[in-house]
């Protein structure tokens with residue numbers, strides 16, 4: 192009997208039977224071009240369907256011209272969209288996977304301009320959104336009718352394309368939620384006022400969709416059961432709306448999530464980062480489930496099949512969204528069903544290449560699985576016609592990925608790691624507060640390399656002699672980086688440590704500590720948090736506008752909340768000039784003026800890294816083919832190291 196008796200049981204959603212309880216929730220991929228499905232998006236979804244997902248919900252699609260919240264949003268406003276959706280439906284159906292589409296209007300939540308000018312945003316009322324600083328225009332009755340019509344016609348086009356269902360996106364503070372929310376909807380016409388009238392917009396939208404598609408398609412609602420914002424939709428309001436629509440008999444399912452686009456605190460929950468507990472939205476889902484008669488779907492940091500099975504067993508949901516879990520490992524359902532649990536590459540919630548790329552306007556991917564979003568190029572592994580002897584130097588993420596892919600392709604691969612454990616800088620990164628899960632990256636990549644047949648040798652420092660003895664045809668260097676020490680003046684005998692020393696357990700003196708953070712990434716924030724939790728008064732002095740400036744915004748914003756709660760003082764826009772026994776001398780990066788910080792007992796430097804490139808130089812004139820990947824090329828992040836490992840190994 193399967194280890195997952197509930198997860199692999201079919202689920203009926205209205206007229207559709209979904210083969211199992213794992214679904215990919217709607218997520219913007221930035222893959223479409225010109226607002227249409229293209230080959231990249233087709234292959235992206237084909238990979239998830241082939242990997243065993245029961246249901247793929249295709250990303251938000253704008254139902255009206257005023258719905259363009261980014262410059263690359265998918266649109267369902269004319270019939271030209273039908274062909275692309277049909278290709279996705281056919282590709283997924285061929286693997287037994289159902290396909291729904293999301294019908295979307297962001298209302299006031301306009302994230303990007305189309306041409307550099309700010310468009311007019313529309314909402315129920317002229318209540319500004321805090322996160323994007325947009326003041327919308329209240330929708331006229333005529334425009335409401337146009338938008339409602341857009342939902343209906345969009346649903347009709349999805350039906351014509353052969354999709355199995357449509358989902359009205361009322362989650363995350365988007366337009367239908369703006370109408371529901373009494374703090375955002377201040378109208379006094381038929382669409383505002385008491386709960387019934389605030390529900391009217393959503394009611395007419397769902398009715399327009401239903402009258403277009405009848406009972407042949409599943410019609411669902413996505414809603415945040417708690418927007419987790421100071422003026423967001425409350426659980427009572429959200430559950431009441433679901434119950435009312437359910438008693439109308441209007442819905443075939445409810446898809447529960449949390450958070451809101453409108454605030455920093457709320458938006459963290461659109462794609463909750465590692466600091467947020469696994470499966471934390473399930474109590475919200477259970478509250479909705481208690482109030483409706485139709486199946487309830489939910490997701491949010493469910494990254495392993497065991498977690499999903501437990502949720503089903505407890506009766507909190509009927510199906511589990513495992514969105515990033517499938518971005519990270521499209522084969523997760525097949526592996527779970529076959530009992531190959533050790534092979535599952537679990538998402539660690541880093542948000543770097545998935546939602547991180549989306550926010551920067553690039554196609555989504557995964558730091559652990561850079562094949563995601565690049566299916567056209569790396570979707571199929573080509574075996575080599577000429578097996579070669581490959582030595583990889585360095586057991587961090589870049590080296591492990593190179594070893595895994597080269598071995599999978601049929602090469603003879605040995606990896607040498609100087610330390611007695613694999614991982615490189617990830618071993619330190621996982622020591623940052625709330626980042627323990629990050630170590631999973633190494634467990635996953637090492638497992639992949641071993642299963643592919645690569646030999647992993649630890650405690651051996653590679654040098655040119657070893658490369659010669661190994662008779663390597665190719666050397667892949669992945670020797671990583673070490674902390675960078677920028678020059679600065681010292682006087683007296685101040686205590687100055689670097690972040691790596693602190694993470695490895697060296698304690699600065701009690702009292703006040705200045706953390707001087709050049710890169711504005713995880714390290715400065717993490718060290719500051721760690722020291723504050725150990726009783727130090729911390730000044731976090733950053734070279735940018737704010738700590739975490741380089742981080743994905745949900746990771747950064749939830750961390751900024753933590754350091755605010757801990758009372759950490761932030762000094763922005765400064766570079767280090769000098770340190771004496773009790774003072775740190777900084778220089779403002781814009782004005783050039785001196786900024787003195789007195790009463791300091793210790794200083795911790797987080798000044799970025801420099802490449803460990805000695806072996807690269809020593810092998811420069813060797814007759815062997817040499818490639819370098821990751822930080823030893825130039826210090827960056829795990830994402831670039833793993834991608835370069837893939838690129839090099841795929842080219843051999």
Ligand SMILES: Cc1cc2nc3c(=O)[nH]c(=O)nc-3n(C[C@H](O)[C@H](O)[C@H](O)COP(=O)(O)O)c2cc1C
Nearest residue numbers: 216217218219251490491492512513514515545546
């Ligand atoms: C890159 C990315 C884009 C997203 N865009 C959407 C979207 O278009 N519509 C939506 O309802 N949710 C969107 N989400 C939220 C996901 O549907 C899902 O709720 C979220 O990833 C949390 O679930 P998970 O922990 O299983 O990944 C997006 C998530 C990601 C990672």
Ligand code: SF4
Nearest residue numbers: 538541542545557558
């Ligand atoms: S980039 Fe990070 S959060 Fe995104 S899918 Fe990959 S492991 Fe998960």
